[in-house]
Amino acid sequence: MKLFEDQCLLITGGTGSLGKVLIRKLLSGEMGNPKKIIVFSRDEAKQHFMRLEYQNRMAATDEIIYRNFLQKLEFRIGDIRNYGSVTSVLPGVDIVINTAAMKQVPTCEYSPYEAVSTNVLGAENIVRAIQEHNLPVKTVVGVSTDKACKPVNVMGMTKAIQERIFVQANMRCPRTRFICTRYGNVLASRGSVIPLFLDQIRKGGPITITTPEMTRFLLSLEDAVTLVIDAIQAAAPGETWVPHVQSSLVLNIAKALMGDRDIKIIFTGIRPGEKVHEIMISEEEVSRTIERGNHYVIVPMLPEVTGDKPLKPARTKEYSSAEKIMSLEETIQLLKSRKLMLEDLNPYEAETLR
Numbered sequence: 288m289k290l291f292e293d294q295c296l297l298i299t300g301g302t303g304s305l306g307k308v309l310i311r312k313l314l315s316g317e318m319g320n321p322k323k324i325i326v327f328s329r330d331e332a333k334q335h336f337m338r339l340e341y342q343n344r345m346a347a348t349d350e351i352i353y354r355n356f357l358q359k360l361e362f363r364i365g366d367i368r369n370y371g372s373v374t375s376v377l378p379g380v381d382i383v384i385n386t387a388a389m390k391q392v393p394t395c396e397y398s399p400y401e402a403v404s405t406n407v408l409g410a411e412n413i414v415r416a417i418q419e420h421n422l423p424v425k426t427v428v429g430v431s432t433d434k435a436c437k438p439v440n441v442m443g444m445t446k447a448i449q450e451r452i453f454v455q456a457n458m459r460c461p462r463t464r465f466i467c468t469r470y471g472n473v474l475a476s477r478g479s480v481i482p483l484f485l486d487q488i489r490k491g492g493p494i495t496i497t498t499p500e501m502t503r504f505l506l507s508l509e510d511a512v513t514l515v516i517d518a519i520q521a522a523a524p525g526e527t528w529v530p531h532v533q534s535s536l537v538l539n540i541a542k543a544l545m546g547d548r549d550i551k552i553i554f555t556g557i558r559p560g561e562k563v564h565e566i567m568i569s570e571e572e573v574s575r576t577i578e579r580g581n582h583y584v585i586v587p588m589l590p591e592v593t594g595d596k597p598l599k600p601a602r603t604k605e606y607s608s609a610e611k612i613m614s615l616e617e618t619i620q621l622l623k624s625r626k627l628m629l630e631d632l633n634p635y636e637a638e639t640l641r
């Protein structure tokens with residue numbers, strides 16, 4: 288049977304960048320026709336516009352994949368921090384994908400407890416609701432970030448704790464498989480450097496960059512969705528799935544987007560809580576990192592979750608964004624292939640990337 292056939296999925300943060308692309312993919316039916324997809328988030332305006340997007344598609348282009356979509360989508364307003372609202376949305380759910388998060392490094396730095404509330408207590412609420420109500424949820428996926436690896440900022444620290452909560456949850460709720468994905472910067476997601484640079488270029492500059500040597504892992508939303516789906520398909524309890532992914536100098540991303548426009552670049556210096564290079568898999572994790580298909584898999588450190596299987600580590604050193612940096616030409620090709628150059632985007636698309 289196909290993976291999502293007749294399944295009820297809960298996407299916390301379903302109105303976000305990842306949630307929207309994930310939901311479109313799920314509704315395509317490629318991996319089976321879900322029974323229901325619940326979009327759970329706080330802001331009614333985002334849900335309203337998402338509902339309208341589907342309504343308009345159905346009326347205008349009548350693309351086959353949009354047929355019956357609105358019957359399958361259920362929009363639920365709720366806050367992952369609130370145990371009551373998490374408990375009320377979970378009954379009947381087979382698969383939870385927890386994308387709801389506070390993900391901006393500076394915001395989390397200035398409001399650390401808010402980040403703890405969403406990223407840590409929110410995750411705990413999901414586990415607690417499943418445990419206390421003995422719910423037959425099959426799978427819960429935590430969506431984590433490279434910043435959770437050897438974290439230096441509040442955002443990363445809270446995401447690291449979220450990973451650990453989901454790993455240990457396999458002991459608390461043995462009927463449910465809790466797994467994680469961990470990945471780097473998503474090209475053009477809301478709040479990322481690409482919309483920022485595009486905005487600065489449209490205004491004629493300057494482009495602001497922290498330091499010339501800063502590197503970041505880059506992947507597309509589609510790659511992130513594939514990672515999540517592959518993990519749901521094959522991850523064992525407690526595993527964290529990490530993609531093989533390219534990295535680039537942030538400076539080269541700016542240069543690629545600028546093309547031959549005459550725009551000034553200003554180096555503003557590294558901000559508190561930022562690393563020059565990100566790490567996807569730490570030195571400490573290497574000994575329990577294996578490879579499956581196109582992905583690295585970090586096996587949990589709790590023996591109660593892992594069992595006693597011998598491991599064949601896939602790497603000998605940490606996985607850093609400084610390891611294999613794309614050239615400027617390769618960065619240009621990547622952005623072009625993802626249609627993220629200024630000339631590829633109409634004003635509406637450029638605006639909605641913000």
Ligand SMILES: NC(=O)c1ccc[n+]([C@@H]2O[C@H](COP(=O)([O-])OP(=O)(O)OC[C@H]3O[C@@H](n4cnc5c(N)ncnc54)[C@H](OP(=O)(O)O)[C@@H]3O)[C@@H](O)[C@H]2O)c1
Pocket residue numbers: 299300301302303304305306327328329330331333365366367368385386387388389390405409430431432433470471472473474476477479
């Ligand atoms: N974007 C990246 O570069 C990147 C990289 C690595 C990992 N990730 C991870 O991927 C996940 C998705 O990121 P994204 O880029 O899609 O984020 P996003 O566009 O900011 O979306 C976040 C979603 O979460 C919802 N949300 C936030 N707080 C919530 C709460 N307390 N209760 C319920 N819903 C809440 C938001 O809607 P409301 O505001 O309406 O509640 C929104 O739907 C996050 O966990 C993030 O950490 C992202």
